[in-house]
Amino acid sequence: MKTMSADKKIKAIKKETEHSSLIVRWVIIVALTIVVSFTIFSIVIYSTVSQQSISQQKETSQKVVTNLDSRLNTIDSELQIANVVPALSPSTRDVLKSGANSVIRKPKDVSSAFSDDLLSSVTNPDVLVAVYNKHNEIVFSNGMGTPKLKKFKADTKFQKQTVKGKQILVTYSKVISSRSGKVTGYIVVLNKMTYYNKLMHNLLIWMLVISVAAIIIFTIIAFLVVRDVVDPINQISAVAREVNNDPNSEVRIQDLHRHDELEELAESFNSMLDRMQRYIVQQKEFVSDVSHELRTPVAVIEGHLNMLKRWGKEDPEILDESIDASIQEADRMKHLIQEMLDLTRAEQINVQYPNKTAVVSDILRRVTGDMQMVHPDFNVQLDMEDLPEETKIQIYQGHFEQLLVILIDNGIKYSTDLKQINVSAGLTQDKVRIIVQDFGEGISQEDQDKIFNRFYRVDKARTREKGGNGLGLSIAQKLVTSYHGEISVKSVLGQGSQFIMEFPVISKKEALRLEKLDQKQVHGDRNDTQM
Numbered sequence: 459m460k461t462m463s464a465d466k467k468i469k470a471i472k473k474e475t476e477h478s479s480l481i482v483r484w485v486i487i488v489a490l491t492i493v494v495s496f497t498i499f500s501i502v503i504y505s506t507v508s509q510q511s512i513s514q515q516k517e518t519s520q521k522v523v524t525n526l527d528s529r530l531n532t533i534d535s536e537l538q539i540a541n542v543v544p545a546l547s548p549s550t551r552d553v554l555k556s557g558a559n560s561v562i563r564k565p566k567d568v569s570s571a572f573s574d575d576l577l578s579s580v581t582n583p584d585v586l587v588a589v590y591n592k593h594n595e596i597v598f599s600n601g602m603g604t605p606k607l608k609k610f611k612a613d614t615k616f617q618k619q620t621v622k623g624k625q626i627l628v629t630y631s632k633v634i635s636s637r638s639g640k641v642t643g644y645i646v647v648l649n650k651m652t653y654y655n656k657l658m659h660n661l662l663i664w665m666l667v668i669s670v671a672a673i674i675i676f677t678i679i680a681f682l683v684v685r686d687v688v689d690p691i692n693q694i695s696a697v698a699r700e701v702n703n704d705p706n707s708e709v710r711i712q713d714l715h716r717h718d719e720l721e722e723l724a725e726s727f728n729s730m731l732d733r734m735q736r737y738i739v740q741q742k743e744f745v746s747d748v749s750h751e752l753r754t755p756v757a758v759i760e761g762h763l764n765m766l767k768r769w770g771k772e773d774p775e776i777l778d779e780s781i782d783a784s785i786q787e788a789d790r791m792k793h794l795i796q797e798m799l800d801l802t803r804a805e806q807i808n809v810q811y812p813n814k815t816a817v818v819s820d821i822l823r824r825v826t827g828d829m830q831m832v833h834p835d836f837n838v839q840l841d842m843e844d845l846p847e848e849t850k851i852q853i854y855q856g857h858f859e860q861l862l863v864i865l866i867d868n869g870i871k872y873s874t875d876l877k878q879i880n881v882s883a884g885l886t887q888d889k890v891r892i893i894v895q896d897f898g899e900g901i902s903q904e905d906q907d908k909i910f911n912r913f914y915r916v917d918k919a920r921t922r923e924k925g926g927n928g929l930g931l932s933i934a935q936k937l938v939t940s941y942h943g944e945i946s947v948k949s950v951l952g953q954g955s956q957f958i959m960e961f962p963v964i965s966k967k968e969a970l971r972l973e974k975l976d977q978k979q980v981h982g983d984r985n986d987t988q989m
Contacts, residue, residue, distance in 0.1 A: 481681070481688050488680035489673065496669045507661055511654045512627070516616055519629040519649045522585055523614070526645050530589065531636045537591045537643030542598050586648040589633075592641065605648035624655045690720045694727055701731060705738055743912070755787035813976035814854040815969050818883060818890055819847055821855060825862040826881050833870055837878045844884030850969045851890055851961040853941045861937055862894070864930045865957045869896030872955075889960045897954035906947055910935040 529545045530537065580587050580600040589598035590607045605628060608617075615630040627649040633642050693711055700709050710731060711724040762780035819842055830838040851858075862881070869879045876897040883892045901909060908914045912932045938945040938959055949955035964972070 480691075481684055484684040484688070485677065485681045488684070489677045492673055492676045492680070496672060500665045500669055504658070504661060504665065508658060511657060512618070515627050515649055515651050515654055516629075518582075519585070519616070519627055519647045520614075522580070522582075522587060522647045523629055523631045523645050526587065526589065527631065527633060530633045530643065530645070533633075533642055534635050534637050535642065536593075537589060537597050537633060539597050542589060546598075584650045584652050586650075588646045590644040590646065592643060597643065603648070605646045607644055607646050625651055625658075627651055687720065690714050690716070690724060694724060697727070697731075701734075706735070708735075752791060755791045758787045759784045811854040811857070813972040813979060814852065815850050815964065815972050815976075816853050816855045816858050818849045818851060818858075818892070819845055821858050822862070822881065822883055822892075825859050825866070829863070829866050829870075829879075835877055836870055836873070838866065839878070839880050841880070841882040842884070845890070846885065848966075849885065849890060850964050850966075851941070851943075852964050852972060853943075853961065857937050857941070861934055861959065862892075864934045865894040865959075868930055868957075869894060869898065869955070872896065873898035885963065886960075888963050890963055892959045892961075893956055894959075895954065895956045900951040900953050901947065901949040901955055902951055906949060909947065910945075 530542065533541050533545060535541065585600075586603045586605050587598070587600045588596055588604045588607070591597050594607055596604060608630065610630045613632050613634070617628045617630070619626050619628060629645075629647040629649070631645045631647075633645060634640065635642050690711075693714075697709055697711050701707050710728045714721045714724055762784050766777060766780050822840060822842060826838050826840045830836070866879055866881070870877075873879075873896050878897055880895040881893070882895075883890065885891075910931050912929060914932075934957075935945050938961075941961060943959060943961040945960075946958050947955060948958065
């Protein structure tokens with residue numbers, strides 16, 4: 459047995475561990491979403507900056523090609539050192555003779571580096587320039603390295619290459635004579651793109667740093683947010699497990715102080731548990747009350763049957779007496795069971811009749827007229843001077859009729875010499891007040907606090923003689939409270955009693971809304987029945 463309990467505990471721990479990973483799963487999902495989002499964002503930014511920077515580098519290389527081509531396209535014959543050098547500016551010839559640095563340090567005349575676009579281009583330390591003739595021979599270079607010529611078809615071709623982990627841009631361009639229109643040579647410009655490589659390297663580092671920091675920060679925030687959401691769910695789960703283990707447990711979810719959907723869920727969950735517990739209590743009370751109340755009639759019937767078994771078969775008087783008593787007790791059992799069922803149904807009205815409405819005046823006239831017909835020896839009077847004709851309340855008509863019958867019948871049972879019942883109705887602010895008054899025995903103050911309890915009788919002997927089971931007023935109270943009303947009693951011993959019911963009045967607009975909802979429910983029930 460100990461081993462089995464230990465296994466159950468281990469399984470329970472494993473289940474709790476699996477359930478506790480919900481936060482981890484949510485955080486992982488959120489973190490992955492953030493990583494993917496930042497990755498896409500970083501790629502877009504990096505690509506945009508790269509394209510714009512490459513465009514700038516292409517413009518720089520194209521400018522060098524344009525400056526060279528503008529000097530060389532005037533040559534008609536194939537490019538050679540002899541015709542290329544004279545075509546260049548004097549400052550460029552100085553570069554060929556003494557190097558780029560000497561020209562940059564001593565710009566003294568009009569053809570200085572700052573006044574010569576070509577000189578500025580070829581002395582750029584990031585740019586390597588070479589001019590080839592048609593026989594793939596170098597006829598000019600800026601002396602800082604010679605980019606190689608490759609075959610190409612278009613007039614100008616840009617090619618991005620990777621050398622030792624860095625990007626370079628090589629531009630190939632044909633030199634076409636402006637006079638003959640023939641290709642006389644080729645220009646090759648190699649752009650090291652030092653600024654571009656440094657910019658993209660720094661951008662990549664900063665984007666990685668920012669992305670990692672953002673992912674960490676947002677993951678922490680996601681964890682806190684998810685935990686804030688999951689904690690109430692864990693509370694709800696814990697309460698559900700406890701109630702599942704002990705249906706009579708009164709544990710409930712504490713106030714979450716959230717003012718959101720989770721708090722609504724917790725409140726609905728608590729309401730559901732309260733309703734379930736009420737149903738459990740009602741079931742227990744029903745079984746207990748029925749078993750208690752049926753014990754007496756069953757014992758009486760059993761006693762008469764035993765008496766008949768012993769000697770009643772031969773005595774017609776005993777036989778008739780026993781049969782009559784058994785029939786009377788059986789009839790009492792039938793009424794008792796029906797009243798118990800009515801009481802149980804009265805506690806489930808919000809499920810069965812949530813949208814029913816009733817016109818108060820119509821039902822009062824009908825019930826008082828019926829009771830007057832059933833009890834012609836009584837005077838049942840109705841006063842509705844203070845009640846507007848179309849006043850409506852939210853209640854099922856059958857239940858409203860049952861309430862009036864219970865109270866009027868109760869008054870008739872306990873009336874003495876004055877056989878009169880007064881029923882009055884009127885409006886008090888936003889409520890309908892209905893009073894059923896009799897002039898009978900009255901109820902003591904002590905009993906007034908108990909008459910709405912199940913099976914409570916002021917005078918048990920007289921109540922049994924009059925056919926009562928002590929459930930009528932209990933049913934009435936359940937019906938009234940189920941429709942958000944109130945019921946009370948005022949009584950004086952020897953003078954009679956007043957039972958007062960109050961129900962909230964509903965407006966015409968609200969009554970119309972409830973009637974529409976009721977029609978929808980009726981159609982839905984019919985469809986379910988047909989299916």
